[in-house]
Every structure is written in C-alpha cells, then in structure tokens.
Amino acid sequence: MKSHQIIKLDQAFQALKAGIIVIDDQDAVCYCNPAAANFIGIDVEGIIGKKIIDVIPNSKLNNVILSGDANSDQLLIGERMFITNRSPINQDGETVGAVVVFQDGSELQTVLSRLDNTLNSLTSLESIFEQAYDGVMVVDSKGIITRITKSYCRFLNIEQEDAIGRLCTDILPSSRMHIVAQTGLAEIGEVMDINGKEAMVMRLPLREEGKLIGAVGKVMFRDVRELRTLAEKLDLLENKLKFYEKELKHYQKFRYTFSNIIGKSQAMLRTIALAERAALVKSTVLLRGESGTGKELFAHAIHAASTRHDQPFVRVNCGAIPAELLESELFGYEEGAFTGAKKGGKPGKFELANRGTIFLDEIGDLPLPMQAKVLRILQEKEIERVGSNRLQQLDIRVIAATHRDLEKMIGEGEFRRDLYYRLNVFTVTIPPLREREGDVLLLSEHLLSKFQHELGLSLRKLDRWVMELFQLYAWPGNVRELQNAIERAINVAEGGMIQLKDLPLYLQDLEGRRGNTSLQPLALELAEAERKAILKALKTMDGNKVKTAEILGIHRTNLYRKMEKYGL
C-alpha cells in the first residue's frame, strides 16, 4: 500500500510543470524531476548524485540544511527567473536533507511589469487630475466622495482627507451629485451657490458596463461673473465678425444687373447691347463716360452677367486711396513687411478678386509708378505681396473705368501708353444723359418711386414745368445729379406734386429767367446755351478759369457765379 502510494507520488512529480530537486545532508542531489532537469538544461541522470552547487550554483539549498528554516524568493537560472520555495526535510528531529520547488516566473514578471506601468500611469493621472482640473469631485452611487481635488477642497475650506468618505451634501449642502449618481442624468452649466458665490458647475453620471457607479462633478466657473464678462466679450466679437462678414459680402458681391440699368433711348440700348456682349467674353473692358453716367453700374452688371457671377467682385477706387497705401491695398502684404503691418499679413484687392472680377474705377487717377505695377500684373497674371517673394497665380477679369481723357493724358505723359493699350481692348462708352432722348423722364419716374419707397412716402409726381426743365437741362453731373435733385425735391415737396420751387437753387435759377406766370422755354434755351459756352471755353482752356473768363469776355467772379449756378 505504502509503495503503491510512493509510485503515485513519483508519477505526480514526473508530470508536474514545477521543478523539484531534493538533496541529502551531504548536499548531493538525490531526486530531480524532468521539469527541473529541463529548466537546468541537463538530463535527470546527469544531475542525480551531483553536488547541488555544481548543478545550480546559487540555489542556496545548503543554507536551508544549515539553518533548518524554510524560505522562498526568486532564483535566476541562466536568463530565466524562477519563484523558488525551499524547505528542510527533517527526520527524528534532525535535518536530513532539503527540497526546492521552483516555478517559471517569466509570466509573473510580465504581470509585475504591467502592474508597475499601471501604477506609474495612475500616479501621472492623479497629478493631472489635480493640476489640470480646478474643482473636481467624484462620488460613488450613494453620493459618498471617493475623490476630490485639493484646489476644490481649498475652495470649500476643507481638508482633502476630511472630505473623502463623507456624503457630498455634508460638505456642500447644495450639492446634487448624489442625485445625478442615482438618476444618471447629466446636469451641465448649472449655477449653484458655493460659499456665497455663484459658481457654474457640471455633473456627469459615471457608468461601468452600463451600470451607474457614481458621478463626477466639475466647477466650470468659480464665479459666474467671469462667465458674464467672457460672454460679453464673445458677444462683442461675434457682432464684429458679423459686421465684417456683411461688409465683405457687400464688398465682394455685385449689386446691380442689367435689369437695374434704366434707359430706353437708342444711345442707351446700343450701349447696353454692347456691354452684354462684353459680359460674355473674358477680355478686359474699359468703361468710359462722363462722371455719373453709370460706369460703376455697368461694371456690376457685366460681372453679374458673366460666368464669374458667383465669384468675388472687388471694386478699387484708384483715385480715392492715398498713393502711399495703394501698393499694399492692391497687392496685400506679408506680416512684418513694414511697421504697422497686421499680424498674419493682409490680402490685397487683386488677391481678393481672384477667380472673379476686379473693377479698377477711376483708372485715370492711378499714379504713374503704380500704373507700371498694375500693367505687370495684368500681363503676368501673378501677384507678389509686399514683403514677400512668393508669386501667386491669379485668374482675374479686369474692368476699368474712367471719365478722363486718357489719350490726352498719354500725350502729356500722365498715363502710360502700354497700360492704355492693355485696357483698351473692349471699350464701352456710356453716353451722357443729355444725349439719351427720353431717358431723363424715365429715370425720373424710376428714381421717384425708388426714393418714395425707401422713405415710405406716398406717390409724388413731377409737375409739367419740372418735366420741361428736366428735359431742357444739360445734366453735366448726369444721372447722379438727377438723382440728387429728385431726392432733395422729394424731401422738401409738400403735397402730391414736385414743383420748380422744390428743386435745388441752381435749377430754380435757370427757371428764374422765365416770366412769373408760365415757363418760357426760350429762357431755358438761353441758359443752356450759356452753360454750353462756358463748358466749351473751360475745356478749351483746360480748366484755367482766368483764361476762360478772358475768352468769354466776362469778369472772373461772374464766371465763378455762373459755374456754380450751372453746377459746373
């Protein structure tokens, strides 16, 4: 029975994954199972009978025989680490040998190093939790505080160790963390009283595998007044943004189409037809015509009817931008290009108009040095911001306009001939109002209803004399002048009719030459002839008023008075 048991025990040892070695009191190995032999790397037969020190030099098994005490630790055999357990074997009160059981520790080592890593991450997370978040509290499902940041404790006037383990309402009566931990419903942006201050907080439920396990609360703003200031700032910024967006849209969008151009006279119909053709091609368009004839209106309409209508339309008034700013306005600049340059730089008008149309209004007023630069861009179709050496390709359609006599300017060296040729590809000349038969009344009606609509007034009409005067007058300021006269008249007229007395004084003066009862077209004809004569003389004398007065045979002050009267 006993031997039967021993055989079974030996079989069990043979099968064991752990290594077993037994030594006698002479330190010689008397038993070694296959697992131990495998760990050591020698056959069982080669181990039996050998001194343990020759088999495993650092086994420390002989110490167990000497001390008679069991111990356990880690043992390195070659590169591998083993967990060892050593025990003395006693017989009749004497130590007759020792047994060591060793088990592969590599798996344990992996687990241990993972645990080490986890502990390290936990420490980092703890300090992040402390530092990154100002006031954070975590409670369990019953509302007991399990974690709370030091700064929150300072805010609540409590020690961290006194807070942990307490019910949240014990340290903060207005707390609702226990409720969120029960309902599972987040509360975000709630205002609560903390130590007499209105703070803004958020409370979020914590779940593990779908089950509610507690809640986390965070102070978003210690004092809602901070938030109000912030909101005000944000509001201001939003408003500014909206304003600039609107400005940009307004500025980058066409405002008129051909349908907004009023005119049925032959001269005007021909001009519109030509401009409509210009809209269909990509060529540069040069709009010419006296001031106030509608050149800008045509530029918008041409862009609106072109394939680029959904791209920017950027207008540059070449005469209105100071010469020293013109370059940066047109070409843009890089950050740091000059003192006062905006952070991040600024795109120029050409860049803003990319893929769309640039309208170079008053091109005749462009200073000579800039004419050369603009010409280069029109030729090369690429742009370089001020302070940059990066060229940007441009896809731009150019419409230019001027009321000035470019040919004369070229003769006087004020306008570059090469730029003139570049611009003078598709020229549309808009006739002055006095050459558009019938258009004055048509435009007057249109402008009357437009202004009345804008001002919310009931319909007013032009009386017979005003109509007559409007048709006789030469309108040197063209549609703009007519527009101003009608706007003024609408504002001063009483009743349903606009009369001569409602017109600007210089127009009334023309009318003043008539008799008291009825309009005398002859008087108006005379006035018109006088106006034309003055205009012609002024033109011939290049605007020199002393010479003009001389040639007309009138005194200079008289000339000034008449010029003012005729709006010259």
Ligand SMILES: Nc1ncnc2c1ncn2[C@@H]1O[C@H](COP(=O)(O)OP(=O)(O)OP(=O)(O)O)[C@@H](O)[C@H]1O
């Ligand atoms: N045919 C028209 N129909 C309706 N409104 C017109 C017409 N022509 C001009 N206007 C209006 O007259 C005003 C002057 O027109 P615009 O500014 O286009 O003239 P311009 O030739 O560009 O003048 P300037 O040479 O002084 O810049 C604008 O308010 C415009 O809307």
